[in-house]
Amino acid sequence: MDGRVATLKMMIVDDSNIIRRRIERSQQIDRLEVVGSASNGVEAVELFKRTDPDVVTMDLTMPEMDGIECVERLVALKPSVLILVVSALADKATAVEAIERGANGFLCKPFTDRQLNGALEELLGGR
Secondary structure, X not given: OOOOOOOEEEEEEOOOHHHHHHHHHHOOOOXXXXXXXXXXXXXXXXXXXXXXXXXXXXOOOOOOOOHHHHHHHHHHHOOOOEEEEEEOOOXXXXXXXXXXXXXXXXXXXXXXXXXXXXXXXXXXXXX
C-alpha cells in the first residue's frame, strides 16, 4: 500500500434536485466519490444495484418508495453500506425507525456544509 486511503463510492437519494446538488457540491471528503443520485427509493434501489456504493445519503419523505423502506432494501442488498439519513423531519421517531432498519446516522435539514461534512466524517469513522 502507498498509504492512500481507498476511495469510497457515494450515492445521494433525495426527491429535491436542489438538495441532491447541494450535497454533491458541499461534501468535501476527498475519499468520497459521488457515483450517482436518485430522486426516489425505487430509482435508488436500481442505481444501487448498478453502482454498488459504500455510502448513501437518504431522504425519508419521497414518492414511490420512502426512505425507511429504501434503507431496508439497501441494507438487505449490502449489509456493510453506510447510510446517512438527511431529512427535514424534526420527527425523531422516523429517524429512530430508519436507524433501527439499518441507517447509521441522521442529519437534519436545513444543514450547513460543516454539519454535512461532520456527519459524513462521523459516519465513515474507522473506514
